[in-house]
Amino acid sequence: MAMAQPSKDSSAITAALILIGNELLSGRTQDANLSHLAQRLGEVGISLVEARVIPDIEETIIATVNELRKRVSYVFTTGGIGPTHDDITAECVAKAFNVPLIRHPEAKRRLIDYFETRGVEVNEARLRMANTPEGAELIANQISVAPGFYIDNVYVMAGVPKVMRVMVEEILPRLEHGAPITSATVVCDLPEGTVAMGLREIQLKYTDLSIGSYPGRANTGYQVSLVVRGADSEQVSAAAVDIGSLVQELGGRVEQS
Amino acid sequence: MAMAQPSKDSSAITAALILIGNELLSGRTQDANLSHLAQRLGEVGISLVEARVIPDIEETIIATVNELRKRVSYVFTTGGIGPTHDDITAECVAKAFNVPLIRHPEAKRRLIDYFETRGVEVNEARLRMANTPEGAELIANQISVAPGFYIDNVYVMAGVPKVMRVMVEEILPRLEHGAPITSATVVCDLPEGTVAMGLREIQLKYTDLSIGSYPGRANTGYQVSLVVRGADSEQVSAAAVDIGSLVQELGGRVEQS
Numbered sequence: 001m002a003m004a005q006p007s008k009d010s011s012a013i014t015a016a017l018i019l020i021g022n023e024l025l026s027g028r029t030q031d032a033n034l035s036h037l038a039q040r041l042g043e044v045g046i047s048l049v050e051a052r053v054i055p056d057i058e059e060t061i062i063a064t065v066n067e068l069r070k071r072v073s074y075v076f077t078t079g080g081i082g083p084t085h086d087d088i089t090a091e092c093v094a095k096a097f098n099v100p101l102i103r104h105p106e107a108k109r110r111l112i113d114y115f116e117t118r119g120v121e122v123n124e125a126r127l128r129m130a131n132t133p134e135g136a137e138l139i140a141n142q143i144s145v146a147p148g149f150y151i152d153n154v155y156v157m158a159g160v161p162k163v164m165r166v167m168v169e170e171i172l173p174r175l176e177h178g179a180p181i182t183s184a185t186v187v188c189d190l191p192e193g194t195v196a197m198g199l200r201e202i203q204l205k206y207t208d209l210s211i212g213s214y215p216g217r218a219n220t221g222y223q224v225s226l227v228v229r230g231a232d233s234e235q236v237s238a239a240a241v242d243i244g245s246l247v248q249e250l251g252g253r254v255e256q257s
Numbered sequence: 258m259a260m261a262q263p264s265k266d267s268s269a270i271t272a273a274l275i276l277i278g279n280e281l282l283s284g285r286t287q288d289a290n291l292s293h294l295a296q297r298l299g300e301v302g303i304s305l306v307e308a309r310v311i312p313d314i315e316e317t318i319i320a321t322v323n324e325l326r327k328r329v330s331y332v333f334t335t336g337g338i339g340p341t342h343d344d345i346t347a348e349c350v351a352k353a354f355n356v357p358l359i360r361h362p363e364a365k366r367r368l369i370d371y372f373e374t375r376g377v378e379v380n381e382a383r384l385r386m387a388n389t390p391e392g393a394e395l396i397a398n399q400i401s402v403a404p405g406f407y408i409d410n411v412y413v414m415a416g417v418p419k420v421m422r423v424m425v426e427e428i429l430p431r432l433e434h435g436a437p438i439t440s441a442t443v444v445c446d447l448p449e450g451t452v453a454m455g456l457r458e459i460q461l462k463y464t465d466l467s468i469g470s471y472p473g474r475a476n477t478g479y480q481v482s483l484v485v486r487g488a489d490s491e492q493v494s495a496a497a498v499d500i501g502s503l504v505q506e507l508g509g510r511v512e513q514s
Contacts (some may be wrong), residue, residue, distance in 0.1 A: 022469055025305045026486060027295030038284030048282045053308035083450040084470040085457035125453030193340040196382030200342035212279055213341040229283060
């Protein structure tokens with residue numbers, strides 16, 4: 001599917017991600033979905049402005065969905081769409097939109113087809129994975145069939161990273177987006193405290209860009225990544241050149257990154 | 258330092274984590290702090306109920322701190338306390354509490370001492386790391402000296418994982434806490450859809466526990482982790498025994514985990 005044409009300044013198209021699951025808040029599971037979605041959204045020109053990690057608690061899920069869907073262009077959720085009792089995302093999103101939870105006929109058909117082909121028992125727990133809010137459209141799952149869905153601007157995806165990633169690719173072509181967000185990184189051997197003042201001045205010069213400073217690990221001495229991000233790639237390049245000059249003026253060395 | 262005595266049911270002592278930094282929302286940096294803090298809080302009997310990832314934007318930081326500090330026992334933040342222009346956590350927390358930002362005399366002393374010993378120039382950017390809200394107490398940093406701080410129930414830590422971890426250990430003994438949250442995991446070779454109905458009944462039997470089902474990766478066939486968590490370790494064990502029996506009744510095999 002071709003991407004829709006960029007229609008607005010990318011800063012105007014915003015997204016939030018809700019990571020749903022007790023396992024993320026107990027430390028059992030290390031999230032891998034936030035950074036992936038963040039990168040893919042940036043590449044297509046959508047700005048991820050917030051992520052929340054919340055437990056499998058109905059009132060919390062409903063309140064978080066309703067708060068964020070009014071505030072950003074697109075809300076994504078991951079987790080809570082499997083067959084077990086702790087998978088409650090579909091019913092919570094239905095309640096958030098104040099619509100009935102239905103058994104989606106096409107989702108049910110896909111699941112039964114999949115189970116029967118594999119000789120897997122079709123039971124009520126498995127069919128729960130066909131439940132969606134009334135009016136929702138399906139998001140195909142090329143890995144394990146059980147679909148995600150979207151309703152209005154809320155996109156409900158699986159928590160398993162491999163499945164989440166194919167769902168992201170299903171969704172992205174449908175979204176309104178701005179210019180891709182580009183970045184340039186200048187890695188140098190100066191400590192942050194040495195570049196800080198000059199870097200602030202460069203940030204003040206390029207008000208449409210976001211400039212960040214991230215200390216990294218070097219075996220010997222300092223290593224700092226100075227990262228410029230923005231929708232205007234020429235400005236991003238110009239700011240990176242200014243940062244490179246600053247590093248050299250201060251007696252530092254710019255490393256290839 | 259000895260831990261304070263458990264004083265309440267651990268579910269009553271709650272925490273939220275605010276992860277501050279554009280790099281987390283661009284996908285440049287993969288967070289490693291949430292799962293660590295989650296585990297350490299669980300071990301000492303504090304329940305992490307929410308985490309938020311937010312950008313380096315003043316109004317967002319202030320609003321998030323003020324919303325969460327009223328709702329949970331303890332708020333933790335990571336990120337934004339370095340020397341560069343994008344490090345704005347200290348001034349935002351001061352504004353959230355409506356108190357002046359000061360240069361903390363003890364923090365300044367520690368920093369100057371550290372820089373002079375190493376022959377590092379003492380400049381205004383570096384001294385910004387001594388800024389705290391008025392009335393804040395310092396959190397020692399055994400790695401790179403620049404301290405965190407706390408004011409009321411808000412604990413401000415570094416974003417660099419190594420530094421964040423030593424700050425967590427500085428903070429934990431000071432916190433009120435409940436009984437440690439214990440967990441038991443039953444790993445089995447049945448698909449989630451097969452155990453789902455029986456697992457739901459076990460969850461209904463143990464209403465004080467949280468039971469989760471997490472499909473994992475096995476080279477051949479299914480592998481699902483069924484995880485019981487709660488403050489009452491005897492109940493946790495009893496529920497795990499029930500889950501093991503369920504798996505065997507359904508013809509599955511319980512793996513050692």
